Amino acid sequence: MNDRVISARLQLQRADFVLDVDLQLPGQGITALFGPSGCGKTTCLRSIAGLERAQGQVRVNGHVWQDDASRCWLPTHRRGLGYVFQEASLFPHLSVHDNIHYGLRRTPVARQRVALEHLLELLGITQLLGRKPATLSGGERQRVAIARALATSPQMLLMDEPLSALDAERKAEVLPYLDRLQAHLDIPVLYVSHALDEVARLASHLVLLRAGRVLAQGATATMLSRLDLPLSQGDTATAVIDARVLAHDAATHLSTLAFDGGHLRLITPQPPVVGSQRRLRIQARDVSLCLQPPQHSSILNSLPATVQSVRADSPGYAMVALRTGSAKLLARISQHSAQQLNIQPQQPVFIQVKSVALLD
Numbered sequence: 001m002n003d004r005v006i007s008a009r010l011q012l013q014r015a016d017f018v019l020d021v022d023l024q025l026p027g028q029g030i031t032a033l034f035g036p037s038g039c040g041k042t043t044c045l046r047s048i049a050g051l052e053r054a055q056g057q058v059r060v061n062g063h064v065w066q067d068d069a070s071r072c073w074l075p076t077h078r079r080g081l082g083y084v085f086q087e088a089s090l091f092p093h094l095s096v097h098d099n100i101h102y103g104l105r106r107t108p109v110a111r112q113r114v115a116l117e118h119l120l121e122l123l124g125i126t127q128l129l130g131r132k133p134a135t136l137s138g139g140e141r142q143r144v145a146i147a148r149a150l151a152t153s154p155q156m157l158l159m160d161e162p163l164s165a166l167d168a169e170r171k172a173e174v175l176p177y178l179d180r181l182q183a184h185l186d187i188p189v190l191y192v193s194h195a196l197d198e199v200a201r202l203a204s205h206l207v208l209l210r211a212g213r214v215l216a217q218g219a220t221a222t223m224l225s226r227l228d229l230p231l232s233q234g235d236t237a238t239a240v241i242d243a244r245v246l247a248h249d250a251a252t253h254l255s256t257l258a259f260d261g262g263h264l265r266l267i268t269p270q271p272p273v274v275g276s277q278r279r280l281r282i283q284a285r286d287v288s289l290c291l292q293p294p295q296h297s298s299i300l301n302s303l304p305a306t307v308q309s310v311r312a313d314s315p316g317y318a319m320v321a322l323r324t325g326s327a328k329l330l331a332r333i334s335q336h337s338a339q340q341l342n343i344q345p346q347q348p349v350f351i352q353v354k355s356v357a358l359l360d
């Protein structure tokens with residue numbers, strides 16, 4: 001459907017801060033709003049929700065939430081949105097069941113598009129329905145908050161750093177549920193984060209904010225590999241590739257995945273489902289370059305690639321953007337090696353990939 005698109009042109013002026021954004025986002029999947037502290041991520045999300053009175057226009061999959069030109073401005077409760085905050089704000093005196101049904105009572109039956117039982121199953125909270133919030137872990141509380149937001153069958157789910165109050169272990173526990181939601185629910189999600197690992201894993205689209213403005217927006221895989229953006233700087237630079245599981249060998253624990261640039265092999269102690277589509281992360285620091293096909297190497301993955309561009313990274317390092325098939329990768333190598341190998345745009349090379357991780 002060609003009206004599955006979200007557009008938001010928003011301007012808001014504060015004493016020390018101006019938000020001025022023009023967002024054109026896919027009307028499905030997870031879009032991340034990413035940027036440093038104070039760049040306006042929360043302000044942008046709250047403006048889309050109608051919790052801040054920005055000037056402009058907001059359209060979500062054919063529904064007009066705000067259009068100043070025609071004096072249209074829907075209050076938050078009429079925008080058909082779910083909002084998940086950093087900390088789950090559940091009613092302490094109500095059970096999980098009653099917390100989730102609280103919002104549902106006010107949702108007309110005709111708008112209840114999400115089957116509640118399915119939702120509870122997806123989020124793994126069927127067993128928790130009788131419990132009070134105080135008896136839940138942080139991760140469980142956040143899953144209940146997500147279920148409550150989705151139970152009202154919103155047209156869009158807005159999530160403001162929903163994992164940032166959780167420790168690494170709890171975060172790892174909640175992430176697979178977000179993957180499942182994405183795979184099973186057809187509701188666009190706008191996800192505020194300043195954690196690049198979360199964004200790389202979850203988001204298909206990425207908006208990079210700087211000082212209240214959009215620095216760039218586009219497909220996550222493309223944005224991560226752009227050398228003109230700060231995402232590709234330093235030790236944390238990473239690329240993502242969507243690939244299909246071809247085979248798993250139980251004896252060696254090696255899985256083989258195919259993408260349109262070739263095959264990648266990685267050790268997966270839990271066998272992934274053959275035929276499933278998975279997202280892989282390849283960190284720039286784990287990729288090295290050779291001018292000849294490498295031989296007799298312990299490294300599992302070697303692929304032909306073409307250099308797209310090169311730039312200086314942190315002192316002593318160069319960042320190289322590469323293409324293999326239509327996939328984009330980054331290699332962080334020493335500046336010394338970049339000079340020795342005379343790395344140039346359009347140059348054919350062989351890449352060795354030391355480590356590949358399954359992200360979902």
Ligand SMILES: Nc1ncnc2c1ncn2[C@@H]1O[C@H](COP(=O)(O)OP(=O)(O)OP(=O)(O)O)[C@@H](O)[C@H]1O
Binds near residue numbers: 040
């Ligand atoms: N209620 C407010 N009144 C005045 N200024 C505010 C208010 N809320 C936020 N600001 C300011 O607006 C700017 C954007 O804040 P915002 O919370 O949107 O940023 P952010 O990118 O979400 O930051 P963080 O990652 O730290 O949550 C900041 O300069 C902040 O100090």
